[in-house]
Amino acid sequence: EKQKPKRLSNLEYLGLDMIEAGGEFGQDGPYGSALIKVGQAQQKLGSCERDFIGSAGMCFIQPLKKFLDGEMKTITKEKGILESKRLDLDACKNRARKARSMIGQQTAERDLRVAQSEFDRQAEITKLLLEGISTTQATHLRHLHSLVEAQVRYYGQCNKIMSDLQRELVSMRPPTPRLRVNSEDIDLACGPPYLSKSQTLDSSQHYQQTITLHPACSSGRTKACSIASSSAPETFSIIDDSIIAALVAESDPNDVSVL
Known part of the structure; x- marks a missing residue:
């Protein structure tokens, strides 16, 4: 018999779209290759999700549904009969109390x-059924533990997939230029103001930052370099990224510091 094809999860559909888009952008480019890797991770997450849903259904949902559709329905039915017998008994008591002849x-x-006999018999049946629930609780408890174990496995797999993806994306990230700020590294990709970890920028306060270049490059290449090649270190105000790029390009990176 031909098996019905499995329906993909939403995450798997998302992964397929990402992989397709990554191929259109070009898998050799940084964005295209990143899209493909993220899409592959989404497919793995979707597959793990389907496996978890299947495990949760088998180990917890199906046994619980079987109990609700079977024993619990019987208990509910017998409790309804008991209530009806109680009403009949009350009616008989009232008639006996009001009888004249x-x-x-x-x-x-x-x-x-x-009526009393029928009520007592039905009460005993209902009591036995209710007592049986306590014996089935141990079984339901095992099913509940199985559900939690399935969740632990599922979230552990998801965490590993995302951690591996994060490491891959970090390894693909192009290196960013860095400077030394007060003996600390700063990332120039963050844009101005260029602050080190020891500096903060208050809303009511503005730091005028400068860059100091020691004479480490040959003269006559750029205006910034020609100034920096004098006998003493020169200090320049940081205005935008172009100033940083020009100064760093013409200087020894080991001699660059921001004050």
């Missing part, structure tokens, strides 16, 4: 005995 009282008492 001898014949009427005898008939009422006979009906009362029958």
Whole structure:
């Protein structure tokens, strides 16, 4: 018999779209290759999700549904019958209490005995069924533990997939230029103001930052370099990224510091 093809999860569909888009952008480019890797990770997450849903259904949902559709329905039905028997018994008690004639009282008492017997029998049936629930709780508890174990495996797999993806994306990231700020590294890709970890920029305060270049490059290449090649270190205000790029390009990186 031909098996019905499995329906992909939403994450798997997302992964397929990302992989397709990455191929169109070009897998040799940084964005295209990153899209492909993220798409592959989404497919793995979707597959793990499907496996978890299947495991949760088998180990917890199906046994619980079987109990609700079987034993619990029977218990609910018998409790309804017990309630009906109780109402019949109350009615018989009222008739016996209001009976006037001898014949009427005898008939009422006979009906009362029958109603009491039927109520007691139904109460015993309902009691036994309710007592059986306590014995099935141990089974349901095992199913609940199985559900938690399946969740632990699922989230552990998801965490590993995303951690591996994060490491891959970091390894693909192009290196960014860095400077030394007060003996600390800063990332120029963050844009101005260029602050080190020891500096903060308050909303009511603006830091005028400067870059100091020691004479480490040959003269006559750029205006910034020609100034930096004098006998003493020169300091320049940081205005935008172009100033940083020009100064760093013409200087020894080991001699660059931001004050």
